[in-house]
Amino acid sequence: MEFTGAQVIKASRAEVWKRLNDPATFQRCLPGCEQYQQGDDGDYDAVIVAAVGPIKARFKGTARFTGHQEGIGYHIEGSGSGGVAGFGKLGADIRLEDVEGGTSLHYVAAAQMGGKLAQIGSRLVGSVANKFLAEFFSRFEKLVSQEASPGGSLATSAE
Template sequence: MEFNGSQHIGASRAEVWRRLNDHQTLQECLPGCEQFQLQDDGAYDAVIVASIGPIKARFKGIARFSNHEERVGYRIEGNGSGGIAGFGKLNANIRLEDSDGGTTLHYLATAQLGGKLAQIGSRLVGSVANKLLADFFSRFEKLVSERQETASP
């Protein structure tokens, strides 16, 4: 499955970049995220609870961020397992650019699913994934914009 799109964020590119590299911000913005902890090797241990159709599971996994280009973007590679619910793998590229009144974040992601998740069907899984992306960006936009306004003189 492939997901791509863009999101306008009402904050400077420097602030968006800073927040995209802050594990607390990411944990606050990821729907269902119970844990997002930086490990010694630079990877993040994550625990996310998600419902996809009739399946609700706690997914435990690892996310690695690489190919950092300061204030431009990076690559995310992640995988997680939800026990009998199945597993997922994600690869995503994130790019930032200046835009009127803020920053535009562009993303291109591919996901692979296995187990019961794969049996549900890509249409339902895609719909849920798009909802999770929308929730993430809504939370991120609100959090980053509010904090930038508070920091402004």
Template sequence: MEFKGSQRINASRAAVWQWLNDPQTLQRCLPGCEHYERAADGSYDAVIVAAVGPIKARFKGSARFLDLREDTGYRIEGNGSGGIAGFGKLSADVHLEDIEGGTALHYTATAQLSGKLAQIGSRLVGSIASKFLADFFLQFEKQVSECEDAASP
């Protein structure tokens, strides 16, 4: 499954970069995230509770941020297991671009699912993933905007 999109964020590229690399911000913004913490090897361990169609599960996984290009972007590689619900792998490229009045965040991602998740069907999983992304960006924009407003004179 492939996902591609862009999101406008009303903040400078440097501020967006800072918040994209802040574990507490990401934990607050990821829907259903119960735990998000840096591991000893530099990756991030996460626990996310999600419902995918009739399947509700607690997914435990990890994410690694690679090819970091300060204020520009990075690559994310992650995986998670939801027990009987199945297993998922994700790779995503994130790129930031200056636009008038803020920053455009562009992403392309590929996901692979196995187990019951794979049996649900790509159309349903795709619509749920799109909602997850929309919820993430709504919260992220809110967090960044609030911090930018507080920093303004």
């Protein structure tokens, strides 16, 4: 399954880059995220609760960020397991560019599913994944835009 998209964020590229590399921002923006912290090996450990059709599970996984190009982008490799619900793997490239009014964040991602998740059909899984991505970017845009606006702060931002 492949996903591509872009989101314009009303903030400078430097601010967007800073927030993309902030674990607290990721935890606040990832739907269903119960835990997101850096491990001793530099990878990030996460616990996310998600429902895909009739399957609801707590997924435990890791994410590794590589190929950092300051202010331009990076690559994410992630994997997670939801026990009997199945497993997922993700690879994504993130790229930033300046646009009028802010920064455009572009992504290209490929995901693989196994177990019960794969059995319920790629159409449903794709729909849920697109909803998850849309919610993440909506939260991220709101959080970063409010912080970047005059008088904005994390304490006043809504999730």
